[in-house]
Amino acid sequence: MSFSHTFFSSLFVLAFVSPLLASAHICTDQFLTEVSQMNITEKFCNTKTLKVEFGWNFNNESRRLDIAFGGRLHGETGWLAWGLNPVGPHMVGTRALIGIKRQDGTLEALKYNITAATKIGCQLLPSKDIGLDVRNFSFVKVNIGYYVIRATIFLPKEYNSSKANVVWQVGEHATESGPLMHPTSIKNFDTAEVIDLVSNKVIGYTAHRRRQLRTAHGILNIVGWGVFLPIGVIAARYFRKFPEEWSWWFVAHVSCQMAGYGLGLIGWGLGLWLGNHSKYYIFQTHRNIAIIIFTFATMQMFSLKLKPKATDEYRKYWNMYHHFLGYSLLAVVSVNIFYGIRIFGENKAWKWSYVGLLGTLGGVALVLEVYTWIKFFLNKVEEKKHGSKDQISAAVIPAPAVQGATITAPAPAVGAAT
Template sequence: MSSSRFYVLILIFLSSFALSSAADQSCSNFTFPDHNKLFRSCTDLPVLNSFLHWTYNPSSTTLRIAYRRSDVASSTWVAWAINPKSKGMIGSQAIVAYPKPDGTMIIYTSPVNSYRTQMREGNLSVAVYDLSATYLNDEITIFATLVLPNNSGTINHVWQDGPLAGDSLGMHQLSGDHLQSTASLNLTSGTTVTAKGGDSRATLRNIHGMLNVFSWGIMMPVGFMIARYMKAFQPDVPTWFYLHVSLQCSAFIIGIAGCVTGLVLGHMSPGVHHHDHMAIGTTVFCLGVLQVLALFLRPKKDHKYRHYWNIYHHYTGYAVLILSVANIFLGFGILKPAKIWKIAYYVVFGALVFITIVLEVCKRCMKEKEKNSTDDKNGRA
């Protein structure tokens, strides 16, 4: 009985600790080191460990804010912006801040006119003053006062952060929470409505990655292995041919779906261009079309052009395999998926490479044995 009470007390203690930790992370319990920094309202932003404090004066349409980004390293820039005309990143009027190695803070304004912005300093379309920033306890805070262009009481705002190298601002991540850090905020009620565009893009990016990895990165190599090794070990059995054609055609159809999702993503993200990834993907798709056409243009075994067809089919296939795998690894760098997904593909790809090496050795040993057997027969003859 006493042990049961002990466990109950432990659970109560842990629950209380967890609740108090969560409460400490709430903006309502936060006190600014400068006690003159007081704000009427605040909200815990849904992503990126961020908080917004504000005081809104409807009569003068002035908005005094403090944007806090917690748990950031000193080699990080942060930005908070409003978008007077639409939702999302394009057209937003940003305030950027980051710490210098000597501890001083850099803060400036930057209008965002494209997805490839380098966050250069520039004037905003809204009046802004009283700019300042701090970096304390792994938290960057931006202070500012803005004059809003209208008295609607609702703003579209965006918050973001990314890597910093000296005074050079790197690109923020293009996945996960970094695509969802935009919302509409009612300055009077404090109601936040999170934008859904980031969710749809993130989902489509994941689908694009999975389709292409499965088709070009797994099914195509397996189809290649069937044609190269199953045919060698069972040359008189046509099963390898039907398996090879079925697998490669299925992979190509799934690959088309992957290419289409990539085109849709490009349409949904104007200004974002991954030229190398797109160029390799387009090349792979065109080579894939040639491989499908090869099925219908395949001459008979005794045809005089069959030798040239074999060269064309084999080397086009090798090019598809090499470029597909290269583009998948390039895509990992762009998509930045969770480590578990990359590790899973590395394991599958490594297994395919290992099996290929083993089968290649077996194939060569078998050919060598057949050659020696033929030489022995010729010698006895």
Template sequence: MKKSLTATVLFSCTLLISLFVSSSAQTCKSYTFSNNQIYSTCTNLPQLSCSLHWNYYPSNMTADIAFRKTGATSSNWIAWALNPSGARMAGSQALVAYRRSNGSLYAYTTQVDQRGSIVPGSLSFEVPNITVDYSSGGDMTIFATLKLTSSLVSTNQVWQEGPLSGGNPSQHALTGENGQSVGTLNFATGSVTSNGVSNPKDRKRNVHGVLNAVSWGILMPVGILIARYLKVFKSVGPAWFYLHAICQTSGYAVGVAGWATGMKLGSDSPGNHLQDP
């Protein structure tokens, strides 16, 4: 009985940590589309909770793509674009979608001008079909077929979301994740880079957050629960104390690592310190 209970508690601790870590690193490859479409290549885009899936056919430089935004709302529009002229939304060849006030879904192509206008219009390359799907779980996906040119097989990609005003797309935010939602994409090789990921400080921030969440959000509370509720069972014997000590010690060690990462981030960011006027 004692061994069984100990094993159960240890398994629960491990499961909680695994669930937390896996939820922060969900892969686009595990997603199943409602139309059962299968894509050979995909990438989780690091900003705005988006992913891009595609099949590329080199014989005619055609690509079938699916741009998915999780947590999409009826008050926002989404867009994905290619821009050989630079890593920015202005001047890009974009696919845009949103939900109209009557509940219907609308997807179209647009060449974004220097003012950021995204009115419907044809692109510099053919898009034989474009559709949009909205799942009950809040995922909005743009499906499209692109007949690429040689300059677009490997180029800059941009993705965005923004608010609707009067039923039409309006200006998106220029800071935060919106300001970092750019990178490069090679349809042929599957190579993808992102301006957001390339920043080492962003990776350190993510590590700092995960370490602290695991320490103070999982291990420490589990250790407290073990000491509070498990020790009342006589059949457990001293096992509750060892489990409690393991969780608390591990939580402390992980927390120290998170603290050290935070201190390193602070020392690497002198511009964040207050200065005298």
């Protein structure tokens, strides 16, 4: 099976099968057994992003809410947080119950008011009063390897039980003074839902639908900017004139760049749409690099209209500009693809698929580059032997140096005349 076949089939699985698997969100039997003493049943228990499980039992008359929130903490330190936000489904304003695992192995259960100051990096400090009547609050490690927060809350009137903003988080680091910043992949931001506590209906939770769009965004960007553009450049670099002359190189170059630009543009637009719909966070660096990509690629596409003729005097300057922008574009594209994969944070398959793809394209370019130089030196030797500098010298100069020479060569080959 070829590499491209494997690559595209794994992307297909990632795009269409994994979201279906991810949407099965009933609690595990082990967790249900663990929380059964709290009268939490399967109906009011779900697995959530970050592989945590949340079960509850709500009495609409007394407004008593019993919650159990469990997940794994793999590192030496870490924390689990669960909270309610009276304002909206987001981090700032959340009244959180946090279970902290310290380096010495001790566990602590503390209450916190998460404010805008927390978001800009101020140390999170525990609060006595978080505006909620919290009882029986505990944080323990249970037999199934989970750490579990348990608590009873008497829900105040300002919290709408049929539209409760539930927010959760898992952090990997904690110090003596408290929990530290959690990871910043998209999974850590998809951690707020509006839930009807009475019927267990999730209102306005769009993460699963978004997941498919994000996957489509990733694939379109990888295929468009990350596959078609480099293939088009390989066609222009190695098949224009030297080491091989292929009369269709120009068609191949322009078609690949147009296809890549088209697909990339759709992926880019989808990214902007997703970004605009994520109200509470922004991936600024990814977004800025994306804007640079769009600008560079659009400038390259202007060549369709603005490219000087092969015989024009200033063509060599256009060549320099077009080459420089083209290679810079390839560099920023791969940086942003790695960046995107990191924030997507799904699993290592994306990263390694792209590394494999980059390695294949790089490998092909390397082989062709080596072939170029070998042919160049062989031609030089040949030239010396025959003492002739005419035809051969015009044809042997390798691609990097060819720009000026291509134009001044006495009889440019078909490809070079474009």
